[in-house]
Amino acid sequence: MQPYHSVSKTTGQPSGVEGFDYGKDYITVYFTSGEWYTYNYGSCGINHIETMKLLAQRQSGLNTYIARHQPDYASKR
Numbered sequence: 736m737q738p739y740h741s742v743s744k745t746t747g748q749p750s751g752v753e754g755f756d757y758g759k760d761y762i763t764v765y766f767t768s769g770e771w772y773t774y775n776y777g778s779c780g781i782n783h784i785e786t787m788k789l790l791a792q793r794q795s796g797l798n799t800y801i802a803r804h805q806p807d808y809a810s811k812r
Contacts, residue, residue, distance in 0.1 A: 751798045755791040762787045772808040779806035
């Protein structure tokens with residue numbers, strides 16, 4: 736898991752995302768609640784996956800993106 740360090744510009748609170756892993760066609764997002772979701776091309780499409788990977792790399796906006804767009808996930812733990 737790669738750590739995710741983001742603080743909301745609006746509230747000053749840390750993100751609800753703790754970390755992430757990704758590969759060619761998926762991203763797994765680990766939330767501070769202890770849950771983790773895996774999204775892939777098949778579950779929500781290439782555009783969502785590539786956007787989430789970019790936001791994860793930038794360490795900014797990933798939790799907000801997921802909350803706003805609610806992409807379908809492939810699995811949840």
